[in-house]
Amino acid sequence: MKGFRPEPARSAAPDKTPTSKRVYEQLRRAILHGEFQPGTSLGETQIGTMLGVSRTPVREAFAELLNQGILEEGARRQVVIANPTDGLLAEVVMMRDALEPVFASQAALSMDVSDVDQLRLIMIRARRAIRARDVNAYLDCDDDFHLHIPHAVGHHLAEDALRRLRGLTRLATREISWEDETLDRIAAEHEAIIEALADNDPQGAAAAMAAHLASSTPY
Amino acid sequence: MIVLPHPATRRPFGDVPHDARPYAVRMRDGIRLATDVYVPKQGQRWPVLLSRLPYDKAGDECFMPLIARWFTERGYAVVVQDVRGKIRSDGDTEPFRHEITDGYDTVDWISRQPWCAGPVGMFGDSYFGWTQWAAASSGHPALAALAPRVISADFRDLTHRQGIFAMEVCSLWAFETWIDEALYDYDGQLDWSIRPLCDVVPTALGGRPRPAFLDDAAKDRLGTIAQIPVRGDLPALHLGGWWDMTRRGQINTWRQSAAARRAPQHLVMDATDHGWTPVRDQGEPFVDPMADEATMVSFLDTYLAPMAPFFDATLRERSWPDAAPVRWRIAHGPWEQSADWPPPRSRPAEWFLVGDSRGGALHTVADDAERPARWLHDPHNPVPGLAHAYHPLIKPSDESATAQRDDVLVFQTEPLREPMDLAGPADVTLWLGATGSSTYIMARLIDVAPDGTGMRILDGAASAAPPWPAAVTVDLGSTGYRLRPGHQLRLELSSSEFPRYPIHPGTDADPWYQWDVRPTEQHVILGGQRAARLRCFVAPGGGTAA
Numbered sequence: 001m002k003g004f005r006p007e008p009a010r011s012a013a014p015d016k017t018p019t020s021k022r023v024y025e026q027l028r029r030a031i032l033h034g035e036f037q038p039g040t041s042l043g044e045t046q047i048g049t050m051l052g053v054s055r056t057p058v059r060e061a062f063a064e065l066l067n068q069g070i071l072e073e074g075a076r077r078q079v080v081i082a083n084p085t086d087g088l089l090a091e092v093v094m095m096r097d098a099l100e101p102v103f104a105s106q107a108a109l110s111m112d113v114s115d116v117d118q119l120r121l122i123m124i125r126a127r128r129a130i131r132a133r134d135v136n137a138y139l140d141c142d143d144d145f146h147l148h149i150p151h152a153v154g155h156h157l158a159e160d161a162l163r164r165l166r167g168l169t170r171l172a173t174r175e176i177s178w179e180d181e182t183l184d185r186i187a188a189e190h191e192a193i194i195e196a197l198a199d200n201d202p203q204g205a206a207a208a209m210a211a212h213l214a215s216s217t218p219y
Numbered sequence: 220m221i222v223l224p225h226p227a228t229r230r231p232f233g234d235v236p237h238d239a240r241p242y243a244v245r246m247r248d249g250i251r252l253a254t255d256v257y258v259p260k261q262g263q264r265w266p267v268l269l270s271r272l273p274y275d276k277a278g279d280e281c282f283m284p285l286i287a288r289w290f291t292e293r294g295y296a297v298v299v300q301d302v303r304g305k306i307r308s309d310g311d312t313e314p315f316r317h318e319i320t321d322g323y324d325t326v327d328w329i330s331r332q333p334w335c336a337g338p339v340g341m342f343g344d345s346y347f348g349w350t351q352w353a354a355a356s357s358g359h360p361a362l363a364a365l366a367p368r369v370i371s372a373d374f375r376d377l378t379h380r381q382g383i384f385a386m387e388v389c390s391l392w393a394f395e396t397w398i399d400e401a402l403y404d405y406d407g408q409l410d411w412s413i414r415p416l417c418d419v420v421p422t423a424l425g426g427r428p429r430p431a432f433l434d435d436a437a438k439d440r441l442g443t444i445a446q447i448p449v450r451g452d453l454p455a456l457h458l459g460g461w462w463d464m465t466r467r468g469q470i471n472t473w474r475q476s477a478a479a480r481r482a483p484q485h486l487v488m489d490a491t492d493h494g495w496t497p498v499r500d501q502g503e504p505f506v507d508p509m510a511d512e513a514t515m516v517s518f519l520d521t522y523l524a525p526m527a528p529f530f531d532a533t534l535r536e537r538s539w540p541d542a543a544p545v546r547w548r549i550a551h552g553p554w555e556q557s558a559d560w561p562p563p564r565s566r567p568a569e570w571f572l573v574g575d576s577r578g579g580a581l582h583t584v585a586d587d588a589e590r591p592a593r594w595l596h597d598p599h600n601p602v603p604g605l606a607h608a609y610h611p612l613i614k615p616s617d618e619s620a621t622a623q624r625d626d627v628l629v630f631q632t633e634p635l636r637e638p639m640d641l642a643g644p645a646d647v648t649l650w651l652g653a654t655g656s657s658t659y660i661m662a663r664l665i666d667v668a669p670d671g672t673g674m675r676i677l678d679g680a681a682s683a684a685p686p687w688p689a690a691v692t693v694d695l696g697s698t699g700y701r702l703r704p705g706h707q708l709r710l711e712l713s714s715s716e717f718p719r720y721p722i723h724p725g726t727d728a729d730p731w732y733q734w735d736v737r738p739t740e741q742h743v744i745l746g747g748q749r750a751a752r753l754r755c756f757v758a759p760g761g762g763t764a765a
Contacts, residue, residue, distance in 0.1 A: 113242065114240045114241055114242055117241060117242045117243035117251075118241050118243075120243040120251055121241065121243050121251075121253050121307050124243070124251065124253075124307065124308070124309040125307065125402070127309075128400070128401050128402050129402060131400075132400045132401075132402050132428075134402060137402055
C-alpha cells in the first residue's frame with residue numbers, strides 16, 4: 001500500500017471473457033514464450049493449480065490447443081507440447097506465401113488512417129523490444145502486426161487461419177537465438193509494408209509482403 | 220517480512236477499447252504518439268477535450284475510457300494520448316522535456332480533424348494536469364480552456380518542500396512510471412533500509428532497467444523544463460484537495476493566474492488527497508470507486524461534475540450562473556464560496572509553543588522567559604513518516620503513534636469547547652539550533668480526537684543553516700478544516716520524517732548519494748522575544764457560518 005497506486009487496480013467492468021478462453025490464451029502464450037521445456041507433458045490438475053482455475057476450463061483449453069497443433073497426444077495418451085515436423089513447417093510456409101500477399105493487397109484497398117496507425121504503434125513497441133533484447137515481446141508484436149492486416153478490414157476467417165499457421169512457426173522457432181540485425185531487418189520490412197498500405201496501394205502491399213516472407217522465412 | 224532482491228513486477232497495459240479509434244499522431248520531429256479518439260453517437264463535429272498522460276490512456280489506473288464515455292454522453296469528443304516515451308508512444312522516456320511542443324502539435328492535429336468543432340479544452344490530474352500548463356504555454360490558438368487537478372504549473376512544488384527533496388513521492392513515481400526500457404510499467408515495494416538512498420529504486424529494479432528523472436529531481440537539477448511560467452491567458456478551473464501534497468503550489472498557480480486578469484480563474488478545493496479519496500469521519504469505511512460498476516458510475520459523477528459547467532461555459536458559450544472565484548469544502552463541514560483565498564472573513568490566529576524538551580502546550584500567550592527545548596536527531600533511527608505519500612486518506616494513519624518518541628516535540632491545545640474552522644494558510648516560525656552545519660525541521664499539524672487518535676491536517680518541512688540559532692518559517696500550506704468540540708489541535712516538531720524526506724546526515728555528506736552520518740543535538744527556542752509560534756487562519760463562527 002505504499003505505492004503510487006492505491007490498490008492493485010481492478011476493472012470496474014468485470015472481465016467477461018469465459019474462463020476456458022482465458023486459460024487457452026494464457027496457456028498458448030506460456031507455451032509459445034518457451035516457458036515449458038520441449039517435450040513437457042501437461043496435466044490438467046497441474047495447469048489448473050498454476051492458473052488458479054478448475055480442471056474443466058483447462059480440459060477445454062487443451063482440446064483447442066490439440067486442435068491447433070500446439071499440443072499433441074503423447075505415447076501414453078498424456079498431453080505434450082507438439083514438435084511440428086519439417087514437412088508441416090514447409091506447408092505452413094507455402095500457405096503463408098500464398099495467403100498473406102493477398103490479405104495485404106485486399107487490406108490496402110480499404111485500410112484507413114487509424115487502421116494503418118495501429119500497425120505503426122505495433123512497430124514502435126517492436127523497435128523498443130529489439131533495443132531491450134526482449135525477444136518474446138518482439139515476436140508478440142510480430143504476431144500482432146501480421147494478424148492486424150486481415151483483422152483491420154474484417155477478414156476474421158483469414159485472421160484465424162493465419163493465427164493458427166503462425167502458432168506452429170512460433171512453436172518451431174522457440175529455440176532460435178535471434179540476431180539484432182535480423183530483427184532490425186524484419187522491422188524495416190514491416191515498415192515497407194506499412195507505407196504501401198498507407199498509400200492504399202494493393203500491388204505495392206502484396207509485393208512488400210511477398211518480399212518480406214521470402215526474405216524472412218519463417219517470419 | 221522477506222524483502223526480495225528485485226521486487227518489481229511488470230504491470231500489463233490495458234487493451235484499447237472498441238469505442239476508441241487509435242491513431243499514431245506525428246509530432247514535428249517525426250516521433251509518433253499513441254492517441255485514442257472517442258466521439259459521441261450523435262452529430263459530426265464536437266468541441267474536444269484532450270488529456271495527455273503517462274499512465275496508460277487505455278488502462279484502469281486512470282480509467283480514461285470511462286471518463287471519455289462520460290464526456291461523449293455530454294456532447295464532447297475526447298482525445299487521450301500516451302505522452303512521449305510512455306506505453307504505446309514512441310520517443311525517449313523522459314518527463315517534461317517535450318510536453319510544450321508535443322502539446323502544441325497534438326492540439327494542432329486535433330484542430331485539423333473533420334470532427335473538431337473548433338475549441339479544445341484539456342483536463343487531467345497531477346502530471347496530466349501539468350501537461351495542460353505545458354500545452355497552454357505553447358500558445359496554440361485552438362486551446363481554449365484548462366481544468367488542471369492536483370498540480371501546479373511549477374513541478375518543483377511536487378519534487379521539493381522548501382528545498383527539501385520529496386523523496387518518497389519522487390522515488391515511487393520514478394519506479395512506477397519513468398523506466399528507461401519503456402516496454403513495461405512496474406509495481407512493487409521499495410526497501411527503504413538500503414543505503415545510500417539513491418540505490419533504493421535501482422535495487423528494486425534489479426539494476427536494469429534504470430529509472431529516469433530521479434537523480435535529477437533529487438539534486439534539484441530539473442531546472443526550467445519542469446516550471447511553466449503562469450500567464451493566466453486561458454480560462455482555467457483549478458481543482459485541488461486539502462490533503463494533496465501539491466496544494467500549496469496549486470493555490471499559488473491560481474493566484475498568479477487570477478492576478479493577470481486576462482481570463483476567468485476558478486479555484487475549487489475539496490477535502491480530498493492527491494487521488495480522489497475524501498476525508499471521512501472515524502469509523503466510516505473507505506469506498507473503493509472500482510469496487511463495482513454502480514460505485515464507479517456514481518464516483519465519476521462526483522469526480523467529473525465540477526468540470527461540466529466550466530467546459531460548457533468556455534467551449535460551448537453556455538451560461539454558468541453559479542460560477543464563483545473560490546469554492547471550497549471545509550473538512551467535516553459544508554461547501555462554501557468566497558471571493559478570494561483565504562476567505563476575506565478569515566483572520567490569522569497565533570499560538571505559542573510553551574513547555575520544554577518534553578513538549579508542552581499551545582497557548583495564545585507566550586512565556587516571558589526564553590528557554591530551549593532539546594532533542595537528539597539520530598540518522599540511524601529517523602522518525603517514521605506515517606502518512607501515505609500520495610493517498611493519505613485511503614487508510615489514514617493514527618499520528619499519535621510517533622508522539623511518544625523522545626525526538627518528537629508535541630505541543631497541543633486544551634480540548635476545544637466550540638468548533639473551530641481553520642480556513643487559510645498556516646505556518647510555524649521558530650529559532651532553531653543544531654550541532655551540525657545544517658539541519659532539517661519537520662512540522663505536522665494534527666487533530667487529536669477525544670479517544671487520543673491523531674489525524675494529520677497539514678505538514679511542512681524546511682532546512683536551516685548557521686549562524687545558530689537560525690530563524691525558520693515552516694510553511695504548512697492551506698486547509699479548510701473543522702476541529703470539533705472535544706478535539707485538540709496538536710503541533711509536532713521533528714528533524715526527520717522518513718522516507719518521505721531524505722535523512723539529514725548530521726554531517727556535510729550528500730544525503731542522497733552518500734551515507735556518512737552522525738547524530739546531532741537540536742534545539743528550538745520557546746518563550747521570550749524569539750518564541751516559537753504557530754499561525755493559522757481561522758474563520759469566525761465555526762459550524763454556524765452561512
